[in-house]
Structures are given as structure tokens and as C-alpha cells.
Amino acid sequence: MTERQNSSVRPESAAVVILGAGPAGLTLGNLLHAHGIDCVVLERAERAALGTRARAGFLAANTVRTLERHGLADGLRRDGRPHGVCEFRTDDGRFRLDYGSLGHREQHTVYPQQDLVADLLAHYLDTGGRIAFGTEALAVHDADGTRPTVSARDAHGRPTRWRARYVAGCDGRHGAARRSLPPSALRHHRDHGVSWLGLLAQAPPSLDAVGYATHRGGFAGHMARTPEVTRYYLQCDRGTPADSWTDEQVWDLLDLRMRAAEHGPLRRGGIIGRTVVDLCSDVVEPLRHGSLLLAGDAASLVSPSAAKGANLAVLEAELLAEALVDDLAHGEPGALEQYSRRGLARIWRAQEFSHWMIRLLHTDPGTDGESFFHESMRRSRLESLRTSRAHQDWFAENYVGV
Numbered sequence: 113m114t115e116r117q118n119s120s121v122r123p124e125s126a127a128v129v130i131l132g133a134g135p136a137g138l139t140l141g142n143l144l145h146a147h148g149i150d151c152v153v154l155e156r157a158e159r160a161a162l163g164t165r166a167r168a169g170f171l172a173a174n175t176v177r178t179l180e181r182h183g184l185a186d187g188l189r190r191d192g193r194p195h196g197v198c199e200f201r202t203d204d205g206r207f208r209l210d211y212g213s214l215g216h217r218e219q220h221t222v223y224p225q226q227d228l229v230a231d232l233l234a235h236y237l238d239t240g241g242r243i244a245f246g247t248e249a250l251a252v253h254d255a256d257g258t259r260p261t262v263s264a265r266d267a268h269g270r271p272t273r274w275r276a277r278y279v280a281g282c283d284g285r286h287g288a289a290r291r292s293l294p295p296s297a298l299r300h301h302r303d304h305g306v307s308w309l310g311l312l313a314q315a316p317p318s319l320d321a322v323g324y325a326t327h328r329g330g331f332a333g334h335m336a337r338t339p340e341v342t343r344y345y346l347q348c349d350r351g352t353p354a355d356s357w358t359d360e361q362v363w364d365l366l367d368l369r370m371r372a373a374e375h376g377p378l379r380r381g382g383i384i385g386r387t388v389v390d391l392c393s394d395v396v397e398p399l400r401h402g403s404l405l406l407a408g409d410a411a412s413l414v415s416p417s418a419a420k421g422a423n424l425a426v427l428e429a430e431l432l433a434e435a436l437v438d439d440l441a442h443g444e445p446g447a448l449e450q451y452s453r454r455g456l457a458r459i460w461r462a463q464e465f466s467h468w469m470i471r472l473l474h475t476d477p478g479t480d481g482e483s484f485f486h487e488s489m490r491r492s493r494l495e496s497l498r499t500s501r502a503h504q505d506w507f508a509e510n511y512v513g514v
Contacts, residue, residue, distance in 0.1 A: 123273040126152040126242070127440055129262050131249045132283030133162060135225065136408025136425035138232035140280055143182055143433035145241045149440055152274065153236070153243040154264055156283075162229055169225060169337045170195070170322075170419040172512050173218035175426045182430075187231035192223035195336070197321040198511075200494065201371050203328075207498045208321060214501075215508030224337055225422050247272060252279050252292035255404035262288070278403050278436060281410040282429070285394060289410045297396055304391040304415060304470050308333075309354060311344040311362060315381025318342070324473055325370040326494075331473050332369035334378075341384075345416075347474065354386040391415040391470060393463050398452035399428075405451065407432050412459045417469040420462040423514050428455050458514055465510040472497075 128144055130137045133155035144151045155162070171179075171188065179185040196212020196219035212219040236243065246267030253261045262274040281289020308331070316339060323334030330347030337343050346365055348356070357365065363380050372378055394413035399406045408425035431454055435447035472493055476483040496503045 121271045121273045123261060123275040124152075125275040126150050127277045128152075128280055128436060129154060129274045129276040129278075130280045130282055131252075131262070131287060131289050132281075132408070132410070133157070133229070133233065133243060134282060134284070134408060134425065135228060135232070135422050136410075136429045137280070137282035138229060138236055139179075139184070139426050139429035140282060140407065140433050141241055141243070142184060142232060142236050142239075143430065144436060145236065145239060146182065147433075147437045147441060149437060151242070153241070154247045154249050154262065154274065155243060155245050156248040158245050158267070159233070162226075162233060169222055169335065169343065170220040171223055171228070171426075172220060172419075172423045172514055173216075174514060175423045176221050178426055178430050184232060184235055187227060188221055188223040191227070192221040193336075195220045195222045195322070199319060199321040199323050200497070201323065201325040201375065202491075202494055203326070204491065204494070206371075206375060209497070209504055209507065211504075211508035211511055215505045215511075216513065218508075218512045220419075220512060222336055228422070244272075249283060249288035251288050252281070252404050255279065255292060256294070256402040258403065260403040264288075276403070277440065278405060280432060280436075281404060281406045282408045282425075284409040285413050287410055289404060289406060290396070292404065293396065294401055297398075297401060300393075300395040300397065302393045302467075304393070304467075305350070306331075306391040306470060306474055307348050307350045307352065308389045308391065308416070309346045309348045309352065309357075309362075310385075310387045310389050310416075311346065311383055312337070312385030313342050313344055313381050314340065314384050315342050315379050316340060318376075318378040323370060326473055326475055326490075327369040327371075328475055328477055329365075329369060331475075332366055333473075334370065342379075348388065350390065352388060354388050359383045389416060391417065393466065395456070395459055395463065397456060399455050400448070400452045405432060405448075407455070411455065412463070414459075414462055415466050415470060417473065418462070418466045418511065420466055420514060424459060424462055427458060427514055431455055461510075462514055468510075 128151040130153045199208045250263045264272045317336040325332040333345035335343040407428040414420045435451045438444040438447045476486040
């Protein structure tokens with residue numbers, strides 16, 4: 113559809129058009145709506161599909177405080193479970209960190225992202241918020257002006273058009289907001305050269321901790337989701353299809369890499385979800401381009417090695433909501449002018465820790481001098497983390513914080 117063809121469609125309007133109904137978009141929509149700001153969320157999926165996106169599950173303490181502060185935490189307070197221990201399994205043995213008693217003495221709350229999205233969506237709709245399901249945003253036009261428009265199409269392929277004062281791009285790395293960025297936008301990308309097979313198992317957790325296992329054959333990870341479902345990760349070669357291994361082969365590899373023979377068997381069950389994730393980092397600078405503002409995965413992609421993505425999304429949404437309310441309700445644009453700087457400061461700190469975790473968890477199986485150097489450094493970091501209280505406090509502060 114060309115811009116000329118879509119220009120004949122009579123536009124609808126809102127002060128803020130939000131692209132995407134993930135954690136960032138729905139948090140932003142709830143906060144703006146609560147302050148009387150006219151907004152609408154455009155979401156490509158239908159409502160029923162939003163509850164099937166099984167992704168992150170660890171909410172940082174500051175994320176929980178943010179949601180509580182705005183009355184958006186009923187579900188996670190009712191069903192979320194506090195978690196503050198991780199366990200490392202290595203060639204040199206295993207050790208545990210009670211990170212909830214280290215650093216700032218803060219814990220995670222285990223609460224599946226799809227449940228958080230369902231809570232945010234229900235609150236938004238129950239309080240009268242507007243959302244257009246089955247509406248795919250195609251492009252943002254005239255973002256350098258004061259009346260940008262969003263061209264879209266509904267579930268039947270019919271063109272729609274939305275006019276706004278601001279457009280909040282919360283629609284991910286491949287969404288319309290990113291596609292509409294001007295050539296002046298800077299895109300910082302780093303491919304870490306590591307891939308994970310992400311697994312959801314219909315099986316109770318096998319550890320009372322987040323499990324990180326380093327192994328010459330590749331990394332393996334264990335993360336609780338619910339009392340009946342556990343998230344696992346297996347490092348795999350780049351380009352590996354998600355169905356390359358049978359369920360039995362998956363469990364055998366998990367047993368091997370997590371050293372079940374030494375530390376106890378894993379509790380097995382059916383594999384109910386598989387996806388391959390190529391670990392990479394991606395940041396856009398700045399986060400504001402005229403009337404187009406970015407948050408969540410549209411602003412930055414963080415590898416899942418340190419569980420920062422959903423937490424950054426919620427905190428960025430709060431920053432952006434405060435700035436938009438100041439501008440639209442009070443005529444004070446100062447916070448909006450500072451939004452990019454404040455958001456990027458959090459993003460780069462999360463990126464740094466995520467990169468550190470990637471280097472910590474993945475072995476280099478090579479035999480040359482560079483591989484030997486990497487392995488020696490990695491094992492030294494693990495030993496420092498096992499023995500140094502100062503290092504443990506640093507880890508806890510960054511692991512839970514954003």
C-alpha cells in the first residue's frame with residue numbers, strides 16, 4: 113500500500129498512538145490513560161493470541177515497585193513467587209549465591225510475561241482504555257512534524273490511518289516504528305555468536321534456584337516459571353532447527369550439561385515449547401525522533417542472558433509516560449527532551465551486564481592461544497564470584513537491578 117493510496121482513508125485520532133501491546137505498550141497505555149491522556153494501542157495480534165507469548169518470567173524489584181505504584185501489580189502479588197538464589201555448575205564444582213541477601217538485598221519475582229501482559233491488558237480495558245486488535249502498523253509518517261500519522265491495516269487487510277501528537281513505538285525490533293526511523297538514527301548492533309534452544313517443559317522445577325551450567329559441550333540453563341512448568345536453555349550451533357532433537361535427546365543433553373549424575377536427576381516432562389534464540393544486542397540512539405519515541409524492544413534488544421528485557425520495557429514506559437504527561441497535560445516539555453538520555457543510561461547499563469554474563473557462561477572449545485586466554489579469564493571470573501563478597505555484592509546489584 114502506498115502513502116498516496118492510504119491518504120484517502122479518513123484518519124482516526126488520539127493524542128498518543130502506541131504501537132504494540134507488550135509490556136512497554138500496555139504499561140504506557142495504562143499510565144497515560146490514568147492521567148487522562150487520550151491514547152490508543154494498535155496491536156497486530158488478536159486478543160486471545162496475546163496470552164500465548166511465553167517469554168520472560170523474572171521481574172526485578174524495581175519493576176515490581178513501579179507496577180505497584182500505579183496499581184498494576186495485583187496479579188503478580190497474588191501469584192508471583194519471590195526468588196533470590198542462583199546456582200552455578202562448572203568443571204570446578206558448583207556453588208550457590210543467595211543474591212537476595214547480597215548487594216541491595218533485593219529479589220526477583222517469578223511471574224510469566226504472558227500473565228503480566230494479561231493483567232496489564234485487563235486493567236487497561238476495564239478502565240476504558242482504547243485498543244485496536246488485529247491492526248498492523250505499517251509506517252509512521254511526518255514524525256518530524258507536530259501531527260504525525262500512522263498508516264495501518266486491519267485484520268481484513270483494509271487500510272486504516274491514525275493521527276496523533278506523539279507516536280510511541282513499542283512494537284519490537286522489526287516493527288513499524290523502527291522501519292520509520294530517519295537515516296540519522298544510530299543503530300548499534302552486536303552479534304555475540306551464540307545461539308540457545310529455548311525450551312518450555314511441562315515439568316516441575318528441578319532446582320530451588322536459577323541454574324547456570326557451563327560445559328565444554330555448551331551452556332545449559334534452568335529457570336522456574338510455575339510449579340508445573342520450567343524454562344530450560346541449551347546452547348546450540350547457529351542455524352540449528354528447533355526440532356533437531358527429540359524430547360529424549362533434549363533431556364539427555366540437559367542431564368549431561370547440568371551434571372545430573374553428580375548433582376541429582378532433572379524432573380522430566382513433555383516439551384511444550386521450543387524456539388531458537390540468537391544472542392545479540394541492539395540499541396537505537398536517540399530514543400526520540402521528533403514526535404516518534406521508542407521504548408521496549410523497539411528501543412533496545414537485550415540478550416536473555418540476564419533477564420533484562422521486560423524489566424527495561426516497564427521502566428522505560430514509566431519514564432516515557434511521565435514525560436508525555438508533563439508535556440501534554442502541563443505544557444512542560446523538559447522531561448520529554450530528557451527521555452532519550454535517561455532511557456539510554458539504563459539501557460547501556462543493562463547491556464553491559466548482559467554482555468558480562470554471556471562471557472561468563474559460554475566456554476570456548478578451541479585449542480589456540482586466544483581460546484585458552486578466554487577460558488582462563490572465564491574460570492577466574494567464576495572463582496572470584498564464588499569467593500569474593502565484593503564481587504558477589506556487585507553481581508547481586510546488577511543481576512536484580514536495571
